[in-house]
Amino acid sequence: MTTVPRRALRAEVWIVLGLSLGQSAVYAVVSLVRKALSDAGIGGSTATLNPTRDTSAWLDLVLNLLSIGFALVPVALALYLLSADRRWDPTLPRLRERLGLTGDRPGLDVAWGAALAALIGIPGLGVYFAGRALGVTAEVVASDLSAHWWTVPVLVLSAVQNAVLEEVVVVGYLFTRLRQLRWGPLAIVVVAALLRGSYHLYQGVGQGLGNVAMGLLLGWFYLRTGRLWPLIVAHTILDVVAFVGYALLADTLGLR
Incomplete structure (x- = not known):
């Protein structure tokens, strides 16, 4: 068995994050500073999650679909790099088994997912409104898309894209690599949570902290x-x- 050099793993992690959510975190911090320095402040600013990209309906659809598709490229990269580990160690389980992406218990996975969503979502609303009241959270506009036949399907696809990108890269990929770099479990969980919070800071401090808790x-x-x-x-x-x-x-x- 041959192990992947730790220096190569560190470089790989920085490259993957630099192409994906690490890059988003940098822009989010700059956006937060910009909002804080504006006359309206953080509380008087807005953060639009699904903006209209063109006044033409069909171009708006095409541009949104392209945005969703290209946002998943870092997921493909992360999964490809993780799957390549078997070249170094053929005894490793297949990637689906390593990440817990097998399809052997869909009912249980969905049930746990729904329970986690309820556990996160209800307090999350409280965090949002508290942040708005304190002026540390921007007004979040979840969708600025006009009403078309494709609006709801595109929003569902956008939700799936966000979930796959964040959970595969921040949890599946990063947890695996940090374990290989011999990080302890507590450090891995905390660093990943801080990363998750950082790329949500464009929505304000409150949403950043809420996502750290998530x-x-x-x-x-x-x-x-x-x-x-x-x-x-x-x-x-x-x-x-x-x-x-x-x-x-x-x-x-x-609301609009």
Whole structure:
């Protein structure tokens, strides 16, 4: 058995994060500073999660689909790099087994995912409104898409994309690599949670802290179970409810 050189692993981690959520974290910090220095402050600013990309309906659809597709390229890269570990150590389980992405217990994975979504989502609303009241959270516009036949399907795809990208890269990939770099479980969970919080800072300090708490819970769950599917299910449910719910109720509730 041959092990991957630790220096190569460190370089790989920085490259993957630099091409994906690490890059998002840097931009999010700059966005937060920009909001804080503006006349309106953080509380008077907005953060749009699913913006309209063109006034033409069909171009808007195409651009949104392209955005979703290209956002998943770092996932493909991370999975490819992890699967290449078997070249160094043929005794390793297949990648689906290592990450907990096997399809042998879908009912249990969905049930755990729904439970995690409820556990995160209900307190998450409280964190958001508390942050708004304190002026440390921007007004989050979950969808700025106009009403078309494709709006809801695109929002669902966007939710799935967010879930797959974040959970595969921040949990499946990063946890695996940090273990190989001989990090302890607590350090892995904390660092991954801080990363998760950092790339949400464009929404404000409150949302950043809320996502750190979410990361701690999901990281702990993954360490205990070794299953990535429940995390993806939970994240998808949270974002579908937020994105689609906002799109359907925004006009009724006077949110836009």
